[in-house]
Each structure stands twice: as structure tokens, then as C-alpha cells.
Amino acid sequence: MLKRFFILCSGADADILDSCSSGEQNKYAGIGATVFFTAVMAFVAASYALYTVFDNYFGAVFFGLVWGLLIFNLDRFIVSTIRKKESFLDEFLQASPRLILAIIIAVVISKPLELKIFEKEIDRVLLEQKNDLTLANKEQIAIQYTPAIAAIDAEINSLKEEVSTKETEVNNLYETYIAEAEGRKGTERIGKGPVYKEKREKHDAALAALVTLKKTNNDKIIGLETQKNELALAYENQIVNSQPIIDNFDGLMARVTALNELPWLPSFFIFLLFLAIETSPIFAKLLSPKGEYDFKLEDIEGEVKTWVTQKESQRRIVLDTDHTINDRVYSDLTEEEELYAYKKKIAREMMKKQQDAFYKRQTGIL
Known part of the structure; x- marks a missing residue:
């Protein structure tokens, strides 16, 4: 079986x-x-x-x-x-x-x-490729967010620097009016005279401005930090959303490419x-x-080929014979007077009918 x-x-x-x-x-x-x-x-x-x-x-x-x-x-x-x-x-x-x-x-x-x-060796190559793709993906995504985050950090530093500069100014004014009161600088008279009051008022005005500036800049910094956190969250979400694509990087083409490595x-x-x-x-x-099967198969195919050739030859002979007989039959018919007279009669009637039809057509046109 x-x-x-x-x-x-x-x-x-x-x-x-x-x-x-x-x-x-x-x-x-x-x-x-x-x-x-x-x-x-x-x-x-x-x-x-x-x-x-x-x-x-x-x-x-x-x-x-x-x-x-x-x-x-x-x-x-x-x-x-x-x-x-x-x-x-x-x-x-x-x-x-x-x-x-x-x-x-x-x-x-x-x-x-x-x-x-x-498969195991290919999995190792794919793991290396996935790690490289993960790092490259993070770098590409970071390129989208890093400039915005850097701009926010620069603006936050600028606001902090502005507050720090104002604090230095206030501290200097404080030192100035204290030195005036102690007689170390300015008029070099001990006591709180008019000059002292003038410098004290200048310091107090700067201190009030510093408090306002701190509050204003602190609010701005909080808003900027919120934007920065939102950008960082969007960066992390984009990495998380794109990671499954990298994790699924193990299809047929990826495996064939890894095999070539x-x-x-x-x-x-x-x-x-x-x-x-x-x-x-x-x-x-x-x-x-050549074996027994080949010889027998060749014999059968040769027999069929011979039979087909013989039938084709016989059909050709029959066709040629039929053509010869038809030529002789029609040749003999051309010599028969009865057939000639009959065809002549038919031809005469056909010509009469054609002439009558032509006459009627021309009359209708006129």
C-alpha cells in the first residue's frame, strides 16, 4: 500500500x-x-x-x-x-x-x-536590535521636546536671576542706610538724620518691590514648571506608546535580516x-x-505517435482523393446540355428580376 x-x-x-x-x-x-x-x-x-x-x-x-x-x-x-x-x-x-x-x-x-x-541566535540579534531601536527612539523623541524644555529652564533661571539681582540691590541699600546710621559711611555722623531717613525710604521701597517681584516671578515659575512637567509627561507617554512597535519587531522580514547577521x-x-x-x-x-519502465513507456508513446501519424496520413489521402473525384464530377457536369439549359433559364429569370427592381427604384427616386 x-x-x-x-x-x-x-x-x-x-x-x-x-x-x-x-x-x-x-x-x-x-x-x-x-x-x-x-x-x-x-x-x-x-x-x-x-x-x-x-x-x-x-x-x-x-x-x-x-x-x-x-x-x-x-x-x-x-x-x-x-x-x-x-x-x-x-x-x-x-x-x-x-x-x-x-x-x-x-x-x-x-x-x-x-x-x-x-531561533535562539536570531532572538539574541533581535534583542540587540530592539535595544538599539529603543535608544534611537528615545533620542528622536527627545529632539522634539528638549528645545522646549531647555527654553523653559532658561526662562525659569532668568526669573530667579532677576529676583537674586533685586535681593542684592535691597541688601546693598540695607547696608547703606545702616552704615549711615552708624556713621561709617555717607555723612559719617552717628544717628538717624535726614540722610538716613532718605536711604531708609529708598531701601523700603526696593524691599516692597522685591516682595512683589518674588510673588510675581514665583507664580510665573510655578506655571513654567507645570508646562515642563506636562512636556516630560508627554515625552514619557510617547515613549510608552511607541515601545510596543519596537517590541513587536520580530516579524518574518526582521528575522530574515537577523539571520543574515x-x-x-x-x-x-x-x-x-x-x-x-x-x-x-x-x-x-x-x-x-534506461530501465524497463523507460523502454515500455517509450514503446507505448512510439506506438501512439505512429498511430496518430498513420491516421493523419490517411486523412490527407482521403482529402486528396475527394478533391480529385470532385474535380472529375464537375468536369463531367460542364458537358451536360440539360444542366446548361436549366442554369441558363434560371440566370435569365434572375436578370429580369434585377432589371425590374432597378427600374422601380429609379422611378421612385425621380
Whole structure:
């Protein structure tokens, strides 16, 4: 039962193989088994690749099954259409387009399985890339907010500097009127005279202005600090909102790119393995000598070709004979007076009717 199934997979004619030896049947069963297991590997590879894209088991399995059946049909077609010829060069030229197709199929099958085999190494590369993307993302977002925050900080420092300058001025005025009262500066008279009162009033006015300035600038600083906090919160929210995009940076293309970052030699050998599996049925047919099945198939095809050629030749002869007979029949008819008189009568009546119709038409126009 299993042997019959693999023969079916090989694309060989089961009826012809039934009349062949067991060795010939085993050869084609082996070719069919290779075709079948290649399709199984294609199903597994496609299912994994599609799962990384859609993240859904049922969809991945369904489309993976469709892909596996497609590869099975292509491989079966490739193997079944190769015919043994007298020259190996002719056979190779016949199989060259199929070999190119087999190489393409091997690449498509091997790549998803490479992604699965080197999954841990790919995850490490993706982690490094995600970390780099996270840092780059923070820097890009910071570029949007840093100038505004820096401008707010500069304005806050300017307001604080204004208050500090005013405090220095008030302290100097305080020192001035105290020195005047102690007689150390100014009039150098001890006591609270008119000059002292004048300097005291100047200090008090500056102190009142300092209190007002402190309150005004403090309110402005509180507003600016609120704006600064809002900008910092918006910066953090934008980082949080964009981080899931970076965390989900593990799709099929990202994994293929990460795979290319790994050493190429192991991946290349896996590709060679699948290339050997995919092309082995073709090379098996190319390298094996003509077997019993090939001779019988060639005999059947030759018989059909001969029969078709014979029928085509017979149809051509029948057609030529029919043309010759028709020529003789019509040649004999041209010599019959009765047929001539009848056609002459018909022609005369037809000409009369045409003339009458022409006359009526011209009369109507006039």
C-alpha cells in the first residue's frame, strides 16, 4: 500500500510499472518518497513562516498545507516530465529549467526552517536590535521636546536671576542706610538724620518691590514648571506608546535580516541539504540508465505517435482523393446540355428580376 502511494507520488504510470520488475518499482517508489517528504518539509516550513506573520495556528496550518500541496504537485510534475534520451547532454538540457525551479523551491523551503533552527541566535540579534531601536527612539523623541524644555529652564533661571539681582540691590541699600546710621559711611555722623531717613525710604521701597517681584516671578515659575512637567509627561507617554512597535519587531522580514547577521556557513549547509533533497529525484532520473519502465513507456508513446501519424496520413489521402473525384464530377457536369439549359433559364429569370427592381427604384427616386 505504501509502495503504491510513493509510486503515485513519483508521477510514474502505475499500470506500466505493474508489468515491470520489483527493482524498477522500488526505484520509482524511492523517487516518490523523496517528492512526498520534500512536500512535508515545505508544509512545515511554510506553516512556521506564516505563523511568524499572522500569529495564528489555524491560518498558518491551512496555508502551509496549501503550499505543501503546491510544492508536491510541482515536484511530481518536474520528475514525471523528464524523459530518458540517448544523450546525457540532451537529458541535462531537458532538465535544466526544472533544475532552476528546484533550486528556487529549495531556497523557499530552507529559509523558514533556518529561522526555526537558529531561533535562539536570531532572538539574541533581535534583542540587540530592539535595544538599539529603543535608544534611537528615545533620542528622536527627545529632539522634539528638549528645545522646549531647555527654553523653559532658561526662562525659569532668568526669573530667579532677576529676583537674586533685586535681593542684592535691597541688601546693598540695607547696608547703606545702616552704615549711615552708624556713621561709617555717607555723612559719617552717628544717628538717624535726614540722610538716613532718605536711604531708609529708598531701601523700603526696593524691599516692597522685591516682595512683589518674588510673588510675581514665583507664580510665573510655578506655571513654567507645570508646562515642563506636562512636556516630560508627554515625552514619557510617547515613549510608552511607541515601545510596543519596537517590541513587536520580530516579524518574518526582521528575522530574515537577523539571520543574515549570523555566520553564513551553517545556513549555507542547510540550504545545500534541502537543495540536494529537492534535486535528488531529478539527478536520480538523469544518472540512472534506461530501465524497463523507460523502454515500455517509450514503446507505448512510439506506438501512439505512429498511430496518430498513420491516421493523419490517411486523412490527407482521403482529402486528396475527394478533391480529385470532385474535380472529375464537375468536369463531367460542364458537358451536360440539360444542366446548361436549366442554369441558363434560371440566370435569365434572375436578370429580369434585377432589371425590374432597378427600374422601380429609379422611378421612385425621380
